[in-house]
Amino acid sequence: MHAPVFLRPLPALRASRWRRRIAVLGGLGALGMVVLLAQASLVASTGYNVERLEDTKAALIRSNQQLEDSIASLRSLDRIEREARTRLKMVTPSSYVYIRVEARPQAPSPLLRKALKEEERGPAPPAWSWWEQLIRTFVGSRSQP
Amino acid sequence: MNKHPHLSPLRLHLVLFFMGLCTLGLVVRTGFLQIAQHQEFAQQADDTHWSRQTVPAPRGMIKDREGNPIAIAQTRWEVSLNPAQFRSAAARERAVAAVAAATGASPQDIQKKLEQARDKPLLVTDNLEYARGKALLGKSLPGIVAQERIHRTYPEGNLAAGLLGFVGRDGAGLTGVEADFNPELAGSAGTLVFERDSVGNPIPLGYRSSAPPAPGADLVLTIDRFIQRVVERELDAALKKHGAAGGTVIVMQPHTGAILAMASRPSFDLRNLAFSDPKAMDLVRNRAVTDLYEPGSTFKLITMATAINEGLVTPETTYFDGGPVIKYGRALDTWDHKHFGTETMTELLLHSNNVGAVWLSDKLEPERFYQSLKRFGFGQPTQVGLSGEAGGVFRTPKDQDWSPIDLATNAFGQGITMTPLQLATAVSAIVNGGTLMRPYLVDRIEGPEGVRQFKPVAVRQVISAETSRTMRYMMNQTVEKSSVKTATVAGFHVGGKTGTATVPSPSGGYEPDATIASIVGFFPYESPRAVVLVKIDRPKDSPWGSQVASPVFSTVARELLVYWRVPPSEGVRVARITP
Numbered sequence: 009m010h011a012p013v014f015l016r017p018l019p020a021l022r023a024s025r026w027r028r029r030i031a032v033l034g035g036l037g038a039l040g041m042v043v044l045l046a047q048a049s050l051v052a053s054t055g056y057n058v059e060r061l062e063d064t065k066a067a068l069i070r071s072n073q074q075l076e077d078s079i080a081s082l083r084s085l086d087r088i089e090r091e092a093r094t095r096l097k098m099v100t101p102s103s104y105v106y107i108r109v110e111a112r113p114q115a116p117s118p119l120l121r122k123a124l125k126e127e128e129r130g131p132a133p134p135a136w137s138w139w140e141q142l143i144r145t146f147v148g149s150r151s152q153p
Numbered sequence: 154m155n156k157h158p159h160l161s162p163l164r165l166h167l168v169l170f171f172m173g174l175c176t177l178g179l180v181v182r183t184g185f186l187q188i189a190q191h192q193e194f195a196q197q198a199d200d201t202h203w204s205r206q207t208v209p210a211p212r213g214m215i216k217d218r219e220g221n222p223i224a225i226a227q228t229r230w231e232v233s234l235n236p237a238q239f240r241s242a243a244a245r246e247r248a249v250a251a252v253a254a255a256t257g258a259s260p261q262d263i264q265k266k267l268e269q270a271r272d273k274p275l276l277v278t279d280n281l282e283y284a285r286g287k288a289l290l291g292k293s294l295p296g297i298v299a300q301e302r303i304h305r306t307y308p309e310g311n312l313a314a315g316l317l318g319f320v321g322r323d324g325a326g327l328t329g330v331e332a333d334f335n336p337e338l339a340g341s342a343g344t345l346v347f348e349r350d351s352v353g354n355p356i357p358l359g360y361r362s363s364a365p366p367a368p369g370a371d372l373v374l375t376i377d378r379f380i381q382r383v384v385e386r387e388l389d390a391a392l393k394k395h396g397a398a399g400g401t402v403i404v405m406q407p408h409t410g411a412i413l414a415m416a417s418r419p420s421f422d423l424r425n426l427a428f429s430d431p432k433a434m435d436l437v438r439n440r441a442v443t444d445l446y447e448p449g450s451t452f453k454l455i456t457m458a459t460a461i462n463e464g465l466v467t468p469e470t471t472y473f474d475g476g477p478v479i480k481y482g483r484a485l486d487t488w489d490h491k492h493f494g495t496e497t498m499t500e501l502l503l504h505s506n507n508v509g510a511v512w513l514s515d516k517l518e519p520e521r522f523y524q525s526l527k528r529f530g531f532g533q534p535t536q537v538g539l540s541g542e543a544g545g546v547f548r549t550p551k552d553q554d555w556s557p558i559d560l561a562t563n564a565f566g567q568g569i570t571m572t573p574l575q576l577a578t579a580v581s582a583i584v585n586g587g588t589l590m591r592p593y594l595v596d597r598i599e600g601p602e603g604v605r606q607f608k609p610v611a612v613r614q615v616i617s618a619e620t621s622r623t624m625r626y627m628m629n630q631t632v633e634k635s636s637v638k639t640a641t642v643a644g645f646h647v648g649g650k651t652g653t654a655t656v657p658s659p660s661g662g663y664e665p666d667a668t669i670a671s672i673v674g675f676f677p678y679e680s681p682r683a684v685v686l687v688k689i690d691r692p693k694d695s696p697w698g699s700q701v702a703s704p705v706f707s708t709v710a711r712e713l714l715v716y717w718r719v720p721p722s723e724g725v726r727v728a729r730i731t732p
Contacts, residue, residue, distance in 0.1 A: 048358075052358060059354070059355055063287075067283065067284065067287060069211075069228075070227075070228050070283035071283070071284070073225070073226070073227050073283075074227065074282070074283070076222070077222075077227060077306050077308065080221070080225060080308030081308045083221065083308070084308045084309050085309060085378060085382050086309065086310050104643075104644075104711075104715065106644065106720070106721050108720075
């Protein structure tokens, strides 16, 4: 049994649809290839970037080593003495005068305590109680507890 | 069939024959390359395609007890020129110019050396800065060969050279602490394997495998750079002043055994290693632990401490010094041939009286004396952890060649050998309350996996605390009541004992004019913080320990007391500040 005439596609129309399909498929294929190419290119570029960054990292590590060396050289006793003698015109002491301070030592400030060595710190000052801190806030006292 | 008028079949066959022959030759050659030489060419292709590199591990630092670096590892380039890789004279000139610009050398010099090397690879430098080397490699010039290597730099200059030792071209420690702690300092090298392109760069999507290097641990020594510097400066000054052949100074914490400074001369220059002369290798040993000497009168401290500890004498016990004493047919006399009649044990040490020491040895008898020496650690290495440590030698009645005269001479420090470190360790035991501490040089090892702290090790109690207190008093009197006050420190109380030892001759007996001048002492008297041993070998202008070694002790003690901010005891200019 034949379908009604008005339902049958015209041959020209059928051909044009196939061409469209092929074109779409071709387009998709081309797009896929472009994406693939772009991806490969991106990966390659990222790979080169990683290589370059690793080189940079290695160079920075080496540079860090060199900076450590420079710091150590600048802090060396030879250099300190040379600077003291030539730039600051200091001389080796020929005699020593010891200063005996008979005043009761004050507890060093928290900032100074941090800078001192453990054995030089002495006993820690007693902590302020909450009400003393409150009074200090208003009065602004600088005395030690 | 049309035949070419000029082409004969014979000629055609000849051409075909030659073409066939050539084709056969090519097939045979191809087969030969593909089958017979397959392995070789596959290997060559593999080598060209794959890069396998060893990544050197950064060597750990060596620091002083305050964390100041004394030896730092730097990555540098070792740059060579390989004439076999130059494709033309122009390429050679380009490579030479590039290397000269990077290293700062003269191109003419490099050309000249290349010609002298006669087509063999020429090492241009082994110490090129990393950035410069990298830039040089970036030029990709054939014939330039560069390899990373670990290079040691010394921010404090030649400080503690004999103690630190040095590393070889491969970065491994060869002597000193560098060699003894090489496994900790060296770490382990990493590897990097990757596919490379035609110019040697890694292929981004190619195979890549890497095992990162494990960096070496940092070594924190017990040495204090300031004290070490003071000690080396004073030792060098004393050697120069007295025209001495060599010397040793050791500063030790008596309560822990930590070595704060250790210097020996002659030594070598860390920054200019030149060992082409075999005699130069003689300079690298750490004489404080490897070289034995007869200590002379400084050893009377051991004899006296033993006698007091055994309850045989007290500081006030007297004996009579009536002149040289004859022992087994040999006359033993005082160093200055002076005799003091009746004198106490304290005066015995003050006058450094050999006759008194012989009297003490008679009271001690061989067994107690030699047992005590062993307890003080003589005759065996201290186990300080440095290679090449000597143990010292003394004969005992069990030895066939021992004679009773040995006991008498050993009592004043002759006929017995020890290292300077052994004597400093034994005197530390006398000073610290009687405990023999194991000397140590490494405070801690700071590695990627954490910190390994070394703690002081008490070996044994050798004398009582009471004997130690008595000995400190006697040593203090020996310095302060001496007629030549060369070991005193203004404002402070110190203790010590000098020695002037004769030097054994290789042909037997003793050298007539050579001495070893020494002193071993401690400070401050009230609470000892350091034991200092000074030993000067073969001084020319004066043989005496009191004149040659004592001033070094005094200067070192004064500088250290100021450095440690120890308040003076008395007798100095003191400015008072009152509120």
